[in-house]
Amino acid sequence: MSAIELDGIARxxxxxxxxxxxxxxxxxxxxxVVFGPNGAGKSTLLRILATLLRPSAGHAxxxxxxxxxxxxxxxxxxxxxxxxxxxxxxxxxxxxxxYQARLYGLRGDAAxxxxxxxxxxxxxxxxxxxxVHTFSRGMVQRLAACRAVLHDPQxxxxxxxxxxxxxxxxxxxxxxxxxxxxxxxxxxxxxPAGGLAEGxxxxxxxxGRPALLRPASAVSAADIGELYR
Amino acid sequence: MSGAGLLGATRAILAKExxxxxxxxQTIVAMALFSATTYVIFHFALQRDSIAGNLASGVLWVTVLxxxxxxxxxxxxxxxxxxGLDGFLLAPVDRTALLAAKALTLxxxxxxxxxxxxxxxxxxxxxxxxxxxxxxxVLLVLVLADLGIAVVGTLVAAIAVRTRSRDLITxxxxxxxxxxxxxxxxxxxxxxxxxxxxxSPGGRWLLVxxxxxxxxxxxxxxxxxFLVED
Amino acid sequence: MPTSTRLYGTRLSAWAIATAIVLTAAFxxxxxxxxxxxxxxxxxxIFYVHVPLAIVTLIxxxxxxxxxxxxxRSGDSRHDLRSYxxxxxxxxxxxxxxxTGSIWAKAAWGQWWVWDxxxxxxxxxxxxxxxxxxxxxxxxxxxxxxxxxxxxxxxxAGAFIPLNxxxxxxxxxxxxxxxxxxxxxxLPGEMKLTFYMAIVGMLLLFITLYKYEMTAKHGxxxxxxxxxxxxxxxxxxxxxxxxxxxxxxS
Numbered sequence: 001m002s003a004i005e006l007d008g009i010a011r012x013x014x015x016x017x018x019x020x021x022x023x024x025x026x027x028x029x030x031x032x033v034v035f036g037p038n039g040a041g042k043s044t045l046l047r048i049l050a051t052l053l054r055p056s057a058g059h060a061x062x063x064x065x066x067x068x069x070x071x072x073x074x075x076x077x078x079x080x081x082x083x084x085x086x087x088x089x090x091x092x093x094x095x096x097x098x099y100q101a102r103l104y105g106l107r108g109d110a111a112x113x114x115x116x117x118x119x120x121x122x123x124x125x126x127x128x129x130x131x132v133h134t135f136s137r138g139m140v141q142r143l144a145a146c147r148a149v150l151h152d153p154q155x156x157x158x159x160x161x162x163x164x165x166x167x168x169x170x171x172x173x174x175x176x177x178x179x180x181x182x183x184x185x186x187x188x189x190x191x192p193a194g195g196l197a198e199g200x201x202x203x204x205x206x207x208g209r210p211a212l213l214r215p216a217s218a219v220s221a222a223d224i225g226e227l228y229r
Numbered sequence: 230m231s232g233a234g235l236l237g238a239t240r241a242i243l244a245k246e247x248x249x250x251x252x253x254x255q256t257i258v259a260m261a262l263f264s265a266t267t268y269v270i271f272h273f274a275l276q277r278d279s280i281a282g283n284l285a286s287g288v289l290w291v292t293v294l295x296x297x298x299x300x301x302x303x304x305x306x307x308x309x310x311x312x313g314l315d316g317f318l319l320a321p322v323d324r325t326a327l328l329a330a331k332a333l334t335l336x337x338x339x340x341x342x343x344x345x346x347x348x349x350x351x352x353x354x355x356x357x358x359x360x361x362x363x364x365x366x367v368l369l370v371l372v373l374a375d376l377g378i379a380v381v382g383t384l385v386a387a388i389a390v391r392t393r394s395r396d397l398i399t400x401x402x403x404x405x406x407x408x409x410x411x412x413x414x415x416x417x418x419x420x421x422x423x424x425x426x427x428x429s430p431g432g433r434w435l436l437v438x439x440x441x442x443x444x445x446x447x448x449x450x451x452x453x454x455f456l457v458e459d
Numbered sequence: 460m461p462t463s464t465r466l467y468g469t470r471l472s473a474w475a476i477a478t479a480i481v482l483t484a485a486f487x488x489x490x491x492x493x494x495x496x497x498x499x500x501x502x503x504x505i506f507y508v509h510v511p512l513a514i515v516t517l518i519x520x521x522x523x524x525x526x527x528x529x530x531x532r533s534g535d536s537r538h539d540l541r542s543y544x545x546x547x548x549x550x551x552x553x554x555x556x557x558x559t560g561s562i563w564a565k566a567a568w569g570q571w572w573v574w575d576x577x578x579x580x581x582x583x584x585x586x587x588x589x590x591x592x593x594x595x596x597x598x599x600x601x602x603x604x605x606x607x608x609x610x611x612x613x614x615x616a617g618a619f620i621p622l623n624x625x626x627x628x629x630x631x632x633x634x635x636x637x638x639x640x641x642x643x644x645x646l647p648g649e650m651k652l653t654f655y656m657a658i659v660g661m662l663l664l665f666i667t668l669y670k671y672e673m674t675a676k677h678g679x680x681x682x683x684x685x686x687x688x689x690x691x692x693x694x695x696x697x698x699x700x701x702x703x704x705x706x707x708x709s
Binding site: 406434 | 587591599601626630
Binding site: 050051052053054072073075076078080082084085086087088089090091095099100102103104105131147 | 231232233234237238240242244245248249252307311312313316317318319320321322458459
C-alpha cells in the first residue's frame, strides 16, 4: 500500500487559490521533497496532510485513511514539525513533552522513558527541567523535533526542518527525522542540493500549481531554480 | 497511536492550564486586583460607605462580570502565541476535550477570584452580613453563574481569538450574551443582601441560571468543533 | 465556472406589488376600520406597526439561525448568504421595532423608554447582540472561516433569544396593567383582522427586501464574473475585504 495518496487536492481562500490539483502517490518509507517560492502552497499542502486544513477539493489519504473523513486515524500516524515549535515557553522541556504524551495516550513509565530517551538523543537531557523560553532558537527546534516524533509516527511532515539548525544539531536530529528513521516523509525545502539529496520524489510548486513532479534523481538544481524565476 | 480518551485529554489540558497559571500567575491576579479596584471605584461613584439589597447585588455581579471578561480575553492567548492550538489539533483527541478543559479552567479561575473578591466585598462595601445560611445561598448562585460564564466565555474566546480585533469582539459579543446571567444572579442574591434580614435566593432565579447553563453547554458542545477546525 | 445569464430573483416585482397592496390595506384598516382603543386612544394604532415589526424580526433571526445550521451541515455558501441577508434585514426591522416601541411608550406612558415592558427590553438586548454580527464577520479575513463563524453566531444568537426573553420576562414586576395581550388572543374581531393583515404585510415587506438584497448580491457577483471573463479585471486582483459573504455566480 502506498503511504500517501493525493488525488486532485486543492485549497482556496475565497477567490485566492493557494493550491491546485496536486495528484501523486508516495510509497512507504519514501521521501517527498516539495520546492517552491514563499506563498507557492508548500505549507498549505503540509497543513492539509496534517489535517489542520480541509482541502476545498480532492482527496488526500494517508495509509488509506482520508484526511477529511478519517482525520482521527490520520493524526495518530503523523508527526508534524512546522515553523511554530508548538511548545509553551512557561513550561519546562519535560512538562511540554509530558503534556503532549498525555494527549497521545502515553502515560506513566512508558511516557517517562520515551521522553528521557528523546531528550538524550537531541542532547537536551541536561535542560529537561528548564523552561523553554530560556532556550535558544536551535534548542527549541530540537525540542520541537522530539515533540513531533514522541508517538513514533509512521509519517513525518516537515516544514523546512533545518531552518534554524547548525550542522551539529542537524546531525543530532538525523536519526529522528532523517531517512534512517525509516519513516515516510514529506519535506519542504528551499535548498535544491540538500533537498534533492534527501528526496525520492520531487514536487515543485509555483503559485499553487504543480510545475514539476519527477523522481528526485531526474531533477537538477537548475530545474528547481526555474521555479523561483 | 490511538490517543487519549475524552476524559484523559480533558484532564491533561486542565492540568497544563493550571500549571501555566501557577507558573506565571497573571490572569487570576489581574482579575482579583481589578475587582478590588472596582469596589473602590463604586464606593466613590455611588458615594456610599455600605450598600445592601439590590444595589449590593448589582455591584457584586457587575464586578464579577467585568473581571470575568479579563479571563475570557486571555483564555486562548498562550495557545495562539505559542501554537498550542495546533499542538492540540494534531493529537488524535476528541475536540470536545478542549472545550471542556478550557471551560473548566475558566470556571476554576472564577471560583478562585471569587474566593478573594466576595469576602473583600463583604468587608469593603456590604452592609449587614447575611450570615452562614445566606452565604451558602450566595455560593450556590456563584457556582451556577460561573458555569454559565465559563461556557459562554469559552465559546466567545474561541471565536474571538482567531479574529483580528480580538479584544473588541470578546467584549461586544460576551456582554450581551451574559445579560441573562446578570439578571438571574443579581436577582437571586438581592434578597440575601437585603438590609432587613437575610432571605434566600429565589428558586426561579436558580432555575433560570441552570436552564441557561444547560442550553449553552449543549450549544457549545454541538458547535465547538466548527470553531477550531479549518 | 460557467456563468449563468439568468438574473436572480426575477419575480421581485410581483413580491413588491403584493407587499404594497397588503401593507396599504392593513394600514387603511388600522386607520379607518379598527376601533379606537378605549384607554390609549388613537396612539394605540402604532400597535399595528410595532408588533408586526417585532414578530417579523424574530422570524428573520430564527430563519438566519436555521440557515446557519444548514451551512454548518453542508458547507454550501448559499446558506451563508441566506443567513447573512436574513440577519441583516431582521436587524433593520429590529431597529424599526425599537423606535416604534419607543414612540408608543411616549404616547402611552409619557416616557420614551420604559424598563418594565419586557418585550421591548428583550428586543433591546437582542438588538445589541445582533449588532455584533457585522463587526464579527468583518474581523475575519478567510471567507470560509468567516462564513463558519458567522453561522455559529447565528445559531447561538438564535438560541439566546428565547432564553433572554424568559429571563427578562421573569424580572419584570408587571406594574403596568397589560392593556393588550400581544398574542392577539383576546382582541376584538376588527382589531384581530387588521392585526393579522398587518403581520402578513410586514412579512411580505421582509421577503421583498430580502430578495432585493439577494438579487443585488448575485447581480454584483455576476458582473464581476463577466468582467473577469472579459479580462477587464485581473484574475488575481485582491478583492476588498468585506463582511458580506462571497457569492458564486451560478
